[in-house]
Amino acid sequence: MIRSYLYCLFFVPLFLVSTLESSAQDPQYSQYYAAPLYLNPAFTGAEQATRIGANYRNQWPGLNAQFTTFSAYYDTYLDDYNSGVGFLVMNDVEGAAQLRSTTISGLYSYELRLGQNAYFRPGFQASYIRRDIGFFENLIFANQINPADPFGPTQPGNDLPGIGDPVNLLSLSFGGLFFTDRFWFGASTHHVNQPNQSFLDEESVSRLPMKLSLHTGVKIPLGNGGYRNDFTHMYKQRYFVPTINYKRQGPFEQLDVGAYLFMEPIIFGVWYRGLPYKPVEQQSNRDAVVMMVGFNLLSGLNMGYSFDYTVSNLGIQSGGAHEVSVSYTFPSRNQGKPRSRDTVLPCPKF
DSSP states (O other), X not given: OHHHHHHHHHHHHHHIIIIITSOOOOOOOSSGGGSHHHHOGGGTTTTSSOEEEEEEEEEOTTSTTOEEEEEXXXXXXXXXXXXXXXXXXXXXXXXXXXXXXXXXXXXXXXXXXXXXXEEEEEEEEEEEEEEEXXXXXXXXXXXXXXXXXXXXXXXXXXXXXTTTOOEEEEEEEEEEEEEOSSXXXXXXXXXXXXXXXXXXXXXXXXXXXXXXXXXXXXXEEOOOOSBOSSTTOOBOOEEEEEEEEEEEETTEEEEEEEEEEEETTEEEEEEEEEOTTSOBTTBOOEEEEEEEEEEEOTTSEEEEEEEEEEOSTTOGGGOOEEEEEEEEEOOOSOTTSOXXXXXXXXXXXX
């Protein structure tokens, strides 16, 4: 017990310097297209149907400082208004300090037809973010110890007034998406108002950095497969989809480069994440090689699993990262009603 008290006395100042004054970064998903509303608000309602989905990521389970992220979303398309609306909730726990972030977002997008099979979708997102440090729940300070009974109940402490109290943020984000039946290009900027995320007093300022994401790809048909086992007598789809996703937030940059292979109903993916030629703070900017497998069913159910093989200095002993995604697109209630567009968004669902 005494050893743990001394450990807290020495560790807390270092923890405050390294954590409370640093710029926290947003969580990331390897299956970024399986978290479409998180990637870009312009994806809201892009399926022109009602959709629900969830994502779970467990990063570095081999370390005590693992990161876990869970999110769920709902979106739908309002055909009479050419608009998509949606909601996103996320819970993220970071590292040994257990920095917890809970996010609730409302999203809106509008679809514009630019020409034959060419569309543009601007999007907007407003998010309420609540952050707190779970580590403080386990700390015991010197003035909380009763000298007459050091192993008895602890006393109220006031060493760090206000520290550990939750922080509430309002974040505004924007995005845009251009697509045809074979190509897409999207850009999003999150936290454009850069809210103050400091856990210290109101005079202390630690801005949440803006996050920029650029994502693009092209769908390359590979010919028809066998006949589908249904009444449509249509061929199964086959296509190859190279993709790129660039992210920058504060001093950190990453690039996802890879491709998906769809052999209906199975989809495979592999890509590399990092910018090895551009180190961050003298540290190599290599992250992981990601491998993914999943399936897309005609019923509207999509599921995927991916594993990040860590190639950074942490090595594979960190446990890499495991990620699971699931979504379901509901059938249209107006099967006989003509749709406002026949073009299907070509980017993958993973």
